Amino acid sequence: MKIEVRKVTKRYHLDEALKNVSFTLKGPKIYGLLGRNGAGKSTFMDILAGNILATSGEVLIDGENPFDNQTLSSLVCLIKEGNNFKRELKIKEVIRIYAFFYPEWDQQLAEQLLHEYNLKPQAKIKTLSKGMESALGIIVGLASKAPITIFDEPYIGLDAAARKNFYKQMLEEFENEKRMIIFSTHLIDEVSLMFEEVLILQEGRLVLQESAEVLREQTCAVTGKVEDVEAFIKGKEVIEKKQLAGMMTAYLFGSMQEAEEQGLKVEGIPTQELMIHLTEKKRGA
Numbered sequence: 010m011k012i013e014v015r016k017v018t019k020r021y022h023l024d025e026a027l028k029n030v031s032f033t034l035k036g037p038k039i040y041g042l043l044g045r046n047g048a049g050k051s052t053f054m055d056i057l058a059g060n061i062l063a064t065s066g067e068v069l070i071d072g073e074n075p076f077d078n079q080t081l082s083s084l085v086c087l088i089k090e091g092n093n094f095k096r097e098l099k100i101k102e103v104i105r106i107y108a109f110f111y112p113e114w115d116q117q118l119a120e121q122l123l124h125e126y127n128l129k130p131q132a133k134i135k136t137l138s139k140g141m142e143s144a145l146g147i148i149v150g151l152a153s154k155a156p157i158t159i160f161d162e163p164y165i166g167l168d169a170a171a172r173k174n175f176y177k178q179m180l181e182e183f184e185n186e187k188r189m190i191i192f193s194t195h196l197i198d199e200v201s202l203m204f205e206e207v208l209i210l211q212e213g214r215l216v217l218q219e220s221a222e223v224l225r226e227q228t229c230a231v232t233g234k235v236e237d238v239e240a241f242i243k244g245k246e247v248i249e250k251k252q253l254a255g256m257m258t259a260y261l262f263g264s265m266q267e268a269e270e271q272g273l274k275v276e277g278i279p280t281q282e283l284m285i286h287l288t289e290k291k292r293g294a
């Protein structure tokens with residue numbers, strides 16, 4: 010499936026949650042949608058799921074507007090960080106509703122995951138802990154088999170071991186049957202290896218869209234004497250530089266090998282740190 014985002018702005022009264030954002034996503038792929046609080050991630054996901062309209066510009070899924078579009082709504086499954094289900098419903102009723110709604114629903118997978126997460130079909134949503142409710146969201150998202158599955162921080166209340174289990178299940182599902190998964194998270198380093206492409210939003214603007222491979226392999230942190238680092242980074246795309254006691258560290262797009270040949274100390278940059286530097290750079294620009 011193809012998602013085209015064209016000059017999208019979303020305004021809430023005086024607040025601009027998205028500012029003239031344009032990009033294209035093509036599935037099947039696992040996309041990481043990153044950004045700090047209030048960057049506009051949830052707003053974008055809500056527009057994509059057809060829950061709200063952009064103030065201007067358009068989002069198209071295979072050429073169609075998702076707002077109030079019944080055909081598309083059965084192809085897109087959005088799981089948010091909470092309040093996905095009516096509190097009075099039982100788990101088995103939630104499962105029945107989603108099974109009815111999503112044509113590719115995988116009942117066997119849903120039952121297997123309910124068992125793994127130890128969720129009782131008779132239990133009412135309002136009796137579940139935060140972690141159990143998140144687990145149900147994860148189960149529904151995975152079992153929906155929706156060609157566009159969107160997870161917006163879906164793991165609130167799950168501990169590190171349960172989150173790891175979820176990432177494993179998600180990857181297995183993706184390998185079994187490829188689809189487009191858009192995943193928004195704060196816990197970037199936990200999941201960064203899963204992403205094939207990363208988008209970073211900052212204050213409503215898209216500051217980066219890049220394949221994760223390029224980010225991992227073609228960015229590095231170079232440290233050495235100020236004059237050596239300055240000479241090395243001349244003409245290169247520098248993300249950030251820091252100076253202390255005659256030494257400099259520069260974060261840049263460039264090959265590690267080239268820096269090593271110059272006798273500089275070179276390290277990879279964890280995605281989390283890269284995101285912080287990229288968003289700070291744009292803020293200062």
Ligand SMILES: Nc1ncnc2c1ncn2[C@@H]1O[C@H](COP(=O)(O)OP(=O)(O)OP(=O)(O)O)[C@@H](O)[C@H]1O
Pocket residue numbers: 021024025026044045046047048049050051052053
């Ligand atoms: N319903 C709303 N009414 C008014 N303002 C809103 C609404 N939803 C979002 N906003 C504002 O739009 C901006 C973007 O919010 P959004 O929730 O999309 O960001 P986010 O990147 O998902 O953040 P977080 O990670 O904290 O959920 C914020 O300034 C937020 O206050």
